[in-house]
Amino acid sequence: KQEVTQIPAALSVPEGENLVLNCSFTDSAIYNLQWFRQDPGKGLTSLLLIQSSQREQTSGRLNASLDKSSGRSTLYIAASQPGDSATYLCAPSNDYKLSFGAGTTVTVRA
């Protein structure tokens, strides 16, 4: 069974600071890994998808890295803004099924 851990559980930073969100998973036989954002009371919004053969994926201010062999992924958010405040979820995929961590709740202070 895939176990996903996200550290830290919560993070509060001043606007403009770079964010580093960590995700580790126990089963490295993943097909891909996806990062999501969830706002309070809302659904999940996909941010980035990294295929297992990739090391990195970028979208705007977001960059995600993947070290499949060590079971780790990191999401970097550059120059954070108050609008980045949300819970971020990491989800590796095994056999096309996603497993989720508990998430990192980010607060960006203006």
Added chain:
Amino acid sequence: DAGITQSPRHKVTETGTPVTLRCHQTENHRYMYWYRQDPGHGLRLIHYSYGVKDTDKGEVSDGYSVSRSKTEDFLLTLESATSSQTSVYFCAISEGGGPAVFGPGTRLTVL
């Protein structure tokens, strides 16, 4: 955004009653999933489907059944709802290997 809807969006029911939640997609994706999200547990897979009439259990399938008679619809049924099934239910779709897209969720309260 991918076309995925869930109905109803909110439901309050009583213990022991049957409940059916519907997920509808317009993307013709092969895979469909039902997750529940609870504080302290995160998102957990209930059941999933890899084609019409092809379904399998997830990690928290007890008390739930599913059906998929058409590519676009995936139904989740609680045969006899219990208070422990109070949760937010999310449907998701994917084309196997591509990004998963989640629906808006259904908030279910079992009294």
